[in-house]
Amino acid sequence: MPVKVIRSAKRKRTVAARLNGGVLEVRIPGWMSKGEEADAVADMLSRVAKRTTTQHTSDEQLATRAHQLNAKYLENRAKLGSIRWVSNQNTRWGSTSLATGDIRISDRLQKVPDYVLDSVIIHELTHTFIPGHPKEFWQWADRAPKAERAKGYLEAFARFGHAEEAD
Incomplete structure (x- = not known):
């Protein structure tokens, strides 16, 4: 799924995400490092995947x-x-x-x-x-x-x- 990261100086601690036209928009605080950004994006992708996946087991x-x-x-x-x-x-x-x-x-x-x-x-x-x-x-x-x-x-x-x- 395509991901668009949106940094905000107003956002202090929280990370939020929403699907917009097939793109996962992840909103993060502007102060986050690239590593923290990657973790936040992975977490949001994981959350979206949980809601939209079927487990294929056999x-x-x-x-x-x-x-x-x-x-x-x-x-x-x-x-x-x-x-x-x-x-x-x-x-x-x-x-x-x-x-x-x-x-x-x-x-x-x-x-x-x-x-x-x-x-x-x-x-x-x-x-x-x-x-x-x-x-x-x-x-x-x-x-x-x-x-x-x-x-x-x-x-x-x-x-x-x-x-x-x-x-």
Whole structure:
């Protein structure tokens, strides 16, 4: 989710946030350091995520979702071998084995909004029939609902917090 930080000299101690047109506006005191700002933004993202997420817990749910997304957005072009959550991906959201069609999704995404998880799944499914990231790849991967918004959310999520902090 895109974040806009608004500093205020009048605001003395409190931090507030609201969604405005899909952008999380975080209002903070003007005196806060960059580190305190990052903590405040992470906290607000966490609070919003709690209100707007579905927890995706099982590999079976993940597989069902992947098959639905493949049919709906990718014309069943993806050749899915298997899909499961993994806990050893700390720098990637997902990965795909081109040889087998096996997809691994970082368990850090178990509590993100549905549209974000869907975007990552569609991205990885697209890799099963288009390796790399050429123009054609993005024409398929960006069919995900709210694809650009999901990219912004993941960018902020990577920068300001992890799913386990959203509890």
